[in-house]
Amino acid sequence: MTSGKQASLTDVADLAGVSHMTVSRVVNKTGPVSAATRARVLAAVEKLSYRPNSAARALVTGKTGILGVVTLDSTLYGPASTLYGIEHAAREAGYSVTITSVGTPNTVAIAEAIETLRRQAVEGIVVIAPHAAASKSLEVVPHDIPLVAVGGGQQAPVPMIAVDQSDGARRATEHLLALGHKTVWHVAGPVDWLEAQDREAAWRQTLKRHRVRAPRIIRGDWSSRSGYAAGQVLAREKDLTAVFVANDQMALGLLRAFTEAGIGVPKDVHVVGFDDVPEAAYFSPPLTTVRQDFIEVGRRTFRQLAEQIAGREPAARDLVAAELIVRESTGPR
Amino acid sequence: MTSGKQASLTDVADLAGVSHMTVSRVVNKTGPVSAATRARVLAAVEKLSYRPNSAARALVTGKTGILGVVTLDSTLYGPASTLYGIEHAAREAGYSVTITSVGTPNTVAIAEAIETLRRQAVEGIVVIAPHAAASKSLEVVPHDIPLVAVGGGQQAPVPMIAVDQSDGARRATEHLLALGHKTVWHVAGPVDWLEAQDREAAWRQTLKRHRVRAPRIIRGDWSSRSGYAAGQVLAREKDLTAVFVANDQMALGLLRAFTEAGIGVPKDVHVVGFDDVPEAAYFSPPLTTVRQDFIEVGRRTFRQLAEQIAGREPAARDLVAAELIVRESTGPR
DNA sequence: AGGGCCAGTGTTCGCGGTAACAACCTCCCG
DNA sequence: CGGGAGGTTGTTACCGCGAACACTGGCCCT
Structure with a gap:
C-alpha cells in the first residue's frame, strides 16, 4: 500500500472527483466549499494520508514558515533556555525553528551562520550570542531580513531583547x-x-x-x-x-x-x-x-520577530526585569 | 539599491547574457561551462547577490536538506549536548537542523512532533527522548521516513544510538x-x-x-x-x-x-x-x-541517519562506551 | 421576467529551479 | 572533405501549489 510517492493535491482531487483547487480550499480553509464536498475531500485526504508539500507552497507564497536561530553550541544554561523559549513561542504561532550553532562567536562564524540560514530562506533570524564580536558582526549584516539579537548589550545595532x-x-x-x-x-x-x-x-x-x-x-x-x-x-x-x-x-x-x-x-x-x-x-x-526569566525572553524575542515579519517596526530594545x-x-x- | 525582490536564476542569466540553465550549471558546478562564461556568470551572481531559492530547488529535486530533531525542552545536560553534536555533524554534511521540543515525552506529544517535522518535509528524524513513552510511540510511527532514536533503551523499535x-x-x-x-x-x-x-x-x-x-x-x-x-x-x-x-x-x-x-x-x-x-x-x-561522550553520540546519530537517507540499512544499534x-x-x- | 448577487466550483498561469534533450560549433580523423 | 565526437549552450517540460479569474446555477429583488 505504500505507493512510493507522497500524494499531491491532484491525487486527492482525482480521488474525490473534484478539482485540485477545491482540495486546496478544504485543506487551507480558504474559500467556500459545500459540506458534502468537504467531507469527500477530507476522506480522500485521509485515505491517501496527504501532506501538503511545503516546498511547493513556499515557492508560490514566498513564505517558508521557518525561523532561524544562531546560537552557541554550548550547554550554558542561559542560551539553552532561551532557545527553548523561542522554539516554544514560534511553534505555537505555526513557525518552525532551525538552529545553526557556532563554536566561538567571532565575526566570521556569525556571518556564515546567518548566510547559512538565509539560504534556507528563513523568514527571520534570532542571534543568541551575547558577545562583543557577535554584536560587531551584526553591524555589517545586511538589514534586508528581520533580525533580533538576544542579549546584544546596551547599544546593539539591531533590535534586541535581554534580561536587564x-x-x-x-x-x-x-x-x-x-x-x-x-x-x-x-x-x-x-x-x-x-x-x-x-x-x-x-x-x-x-x-x-x-x-x-x-x-x-x-x-x-x-x-x-x-x-x-x-x-x-x-x-x-x-x-x-x-x-x-x-x-x-x-x-x-x-x-x-x-x-x-x-x-x-x-x-x-x-x-x-x-x-x-x-x-x-x-x-x-x-x-x-x-x-x-529566559522563557519570557524567548517569548518576547519571537514576538519582536513576528512584528518585523509583519512589516511593523517595533521597539528597538526590550528588557526583562531580573529577580534576586x-x-x-x-x-x- | 535594494530592488525589492530576491534575484532569480533568470535575472542572473539576463545580466550575464546567457540562458538560465548555464547559470544553474555554474552555481551547482554541474556540466561544463567555459571559463569566460563562468566568470561573467559569477560576476552577475555577485552583483545581484543571488541566492538560490531553496523551495524551488526542493520542489524539483524532492530533497530539502533538512533534518528534524525531536527533543525535550529541558536544559538537561545530556539532551542538550546531543543536540549540538547532531547539529554540528549535520551542518558539516550540508544539512540543516530544525528542532521541535516537547514538554513531556508522552506518546501523543512525540507523535505530533514527528508529524510537525514531516510537514516540513525533513529528510530524516532524530528522536532524543530516552523515555518509555517515547519509545512506545516510535512503535506506531510510520516507517516510511528515516528515523533514529537516541537513547531508546535496550529494545528500541527503530535504529538507536546511545551511550552504553x-x-x-x-x-x-x-x-x-x-x-x-x-x-x-x-x-x-x-x-x-x-x-x-x-x-x-x-x-x-x-x-x-x-x-x-x-x-x-x-x-x-x-x-x-x-x-x-x-x-x-x-x-x-x-x-x-x-x-x-x-x-x-x-x-x-x-x-x-x-x-x-x-x-x-x-x-x-x-x-x-x-x-x-x-x-x-x-x-x-x-x-x-x-x-x-554526547558529541560522539551526536556524530554517530547523524551518520546513522545519513546511511538511511542514502537508502542503506545500517546496524540497528550502536553503543558508545562510558568512562568512569x-x-x-x-x-x- | 430580467438582472444582479453570491455560494460553489473549475481553469489557467507562474513561482524558481533541475532534468532531459536538442542544437550548435570546433576539431580531428580517415 | 565529409562525418563523428565532444564540449558548450539553449529549449522545453515539469515539480506541487495558490492567486486570479471565469463559470455555473439558484435566489432575491425590482
Missing part, C-alpha cells in the same frame, strides 16, 4: 551592601561577553553610588574551573567579606575553593551568583543569585 | 564494591526513563554477580531537589556507606542533604554520579561520576 543585566547586578550588589559589607568584590565573566560587561559596569556603578571603593576585578570565563581559580586568588585576600560572582557556575567553583581554603560561607564571606540555574539551591551552601533570589550564601552567620 | 548505560552503571557499581563496601545503594531516575531503567538494572545485576544483596531503591526525577529528598531519606539509614546516584544533579542534592545531616563524603559515605556535567569536578566534594571519572567523592577517608 544592570538591574540584576545592581540588586545583587545592593543586597550585599545592605548586609553591612564595607565593599563587594566581583568575579567577572569574559571581557568580550556583553553580559559580563554590563554586570561589571552595574556593580561598579552601584559601589560608586554608595561611595564605596571598588576592589580589583578577578576575571573568569563562566566555567566552574575559572571560578575555582578565582576563589583561590580571593582566598588570600585579608579583608574579603562579600563577593558578587557573574554566574552560578563560577560561583560553584569559588565556593569549592573557599571550602578548601577553610573559608566559611556565609560565616566568613557572603556570595551572590547570577542566573539561578536549577542546581543553585543545592550548592553548599545554597546560593543567593539573580534569576533571569536570597538563599543561605548570604544568610545569617 | 549498563556499561557505565556497572563501572560505577564495581568501583564502589572494589573500595570494599558491603553493598551499594542506588538513587534511581524516573521509572519511565529508559536510561534510568538501564542504570538501575545494571546496578542490580552487578550486585547480584558479586553476591551482594541490593538495598531498596530510592527514586528521584533527575532534579537536584529530588536528590536532596533522597539524601534526607538515606541519611537515616544506619549501615549506609556507598551510594550510586543515577545522575549528577541528583548527586548534588544528595551531597547537600548529607552535609546538612552531618554525614561526611567521602569520610562516611562514598558517592558516585552519572553524566559528568562540567560542574561535577567542583561539587563538594568533587564527584566521581560516569562520563558520557574518579574524584574525591570516592577518595580516601
Whole structure:
C-alpha cells in the first residue's frame, strides 16, 4: 500500500472527483466549499494520508514558515533556555525553528551562520550570542531580513531583547551592601561577553553610588574551573567579606575553593551568583543569585520577530526585569 | 539599491547574457561551462547577490536538506549536548537542523512532533527522548521516513544510538564494591526513563554477580531537589556507606542533604554520579561520576541517519562506551 | 421576467529551479 | 572533405501549489 510517492493535491482531487483547487480550499480553509464536498475531500485526504508539500507552497507564497536561530553550541544554561523559549513561542504561532550553532562567536562564524540560514530562506533570524564580536558582526549584516539579537548589550545595532543585566547586578550588589559589607568584590565573566560587561559596569556603578571603593576585578570565563581559580586568588585576600560572582557556575567553583581554603560561607564571606540555574539551591551552601526569566525572553524575542515579519517596526530594545533570589550564601552567620 | 525582490536564476542569466540553465550549471558546478562564461556568470551572481531559492530547488529535486530533531525542552545536560553534536555533524554534511521540543515525552506529544517535522518535509528524524513513552510511540510511527532514536533503551523499535548505560552503571557499581563496601545503594531516575531503567538494572545485576544483596531503591526525577529528598531519606539509614546516584544533579542534592545531616563524603559515605556535567569536578566534594561522550553520540546519530537517507540499512544499534571519572567523592577517608 | 448577487466550483498561469534533450560549433580523423 | 565526437549552450517540460479569474446555477429583488 505504500505507493512510493507522497500524494499531491491532484491525487486527492482525482480521488474525490473534484478539482485540485477545491482540495486546496478544504485543506487551507480558504474559500467556500459545500459540506458534502468537504467531507469527500477530507476522506480522500485521509485515505491517501496527504501532506501538503511545503516546498511547493513556499515557492508560490514566498513564505517558508521557518525561523532561524544562531546560537552557541554550548550547554550554558542561559542560551539553552532561551532557545527553548523561542522554539516554544514560534511553534505555537505555526513557525518552525532551525538552529545553526557556532563554536566561538567571532565575526566570521556569525556571518556564515546567518548566510547559512538565509539560504534556507528563513523568514527571520534570532542571534543568541551575547558577545562583543557577535554584536560587531551584526553591524555589517545586511538589514534586508528581520533580525533580533538576544542579549546584544546596551547599544546593539539591531533590535534586541535581554534580561536587564544592570538591574540584576545592581540588586545583587545592593543586597550585599545592605548586609553591612564595607565593599563587594566581583568575579567577572569574559571581557568580550556583553553580559559580563554590563554586570561589571552595574556593580561598579552601584559601589560608586554608595561611595564605596571598588576592589580589583578577578576575571573568569563562566566555567566552574575559572571560578575555582578565582576563589583561590580571593582566598588570600585579608579583608574579603562579600563577593558578587557573574554566574552560578563560577560561583560553584569559588565556593569549592573557599571550602578548601577553610573559608566559611556565609560565616566568613557572603556570595551572590547570577542566573539561578536549577542546581543553585543545592550548592553548599545554597546560593543567593539573580534569576533571569529566559522563557519570557524567548517569548518576547519571537514576538519582536513576528512584528518585523509583519512589516511593523517595533521597539528597538526590550528588557526583562531580573529577580534576586536570597538563599543561605548570604544568610545569617 | 535594494530592488525589492530576491534575484532569480533568470535575472542572473539576463545580466550575464546567457540562458538560465548555464547559470544553474555554474552555481551547482554541474556540466561544463567555459571559463569566460563562468566568470561573467559569477560576476552577475555577485552583483545581484543571488541566492538560490531553496523551495524551488526542493520542489524539483524532492530533497530539502533538512533534518528534524525531536527533543525535550529541558536544559538537561545530556539532551542538550546531543543536540549540538547532531547539529554540528549535520551542518558539516550540508544539512540543516530544525528542532521541535516537547514538554513531556508522552506518546501523543512525540507523535505530533514527528508529524510537525514531516510537514516540513525533513529528510530524516532524530528522536532524543530516552523515555518509555517515547519509545512506545516510535512503535506506531510510520516507517516510511528515516528515523533514529537516541537513547531508546535496550529494545528500541527503530535504529538507536546511545551511550552504553549498563556499561557505565556497572563501572560505577564495581568501583564502589572494589573500595570494599558491603553493598551499594542506588538513587534511581524516573521509572519511565529508559536510561534510568538501564542504570538501575545494571546496578542490580552487578550486585547480584558479586553476591551482594541490593538495598531498596530510592527514586528521584533527575532534579537536584529530588536528590536532596533522597539524601534526607538515606541519611537515616544506619549501615549506609556507598551510594550510586543515577545522575549528577541528583548527586548534588544528595551531597547537600548529607552535609546538612552531618554525614561526611567521602569520610562516611562514598558517592558516585552519572553524566559528568562540567560542574561535577567542583561539587563538594568533587564527584566521581560516569562520563558520557554526547558529541560522539551526536556524530554517530547523524551518520546513522545519513546511511538511511542514502537508502542503506545500517546496524540497528550502536553503543558508545562510558568512562568512569574518579574524584574525591570516592577518595580516601 | 430580467438582472444582479453570491455560494460553489473549475481553469489557467507562474513561482524558481533541475532534468532531459536538442542544437550548435570546433576539431580531428580517415 | 565529409562525418563523428565532444564540449558548450539553449529549449522545453515539469515539480506541487495558490492567486486570479471565469463559470455555473439558484435566489432575491425590482
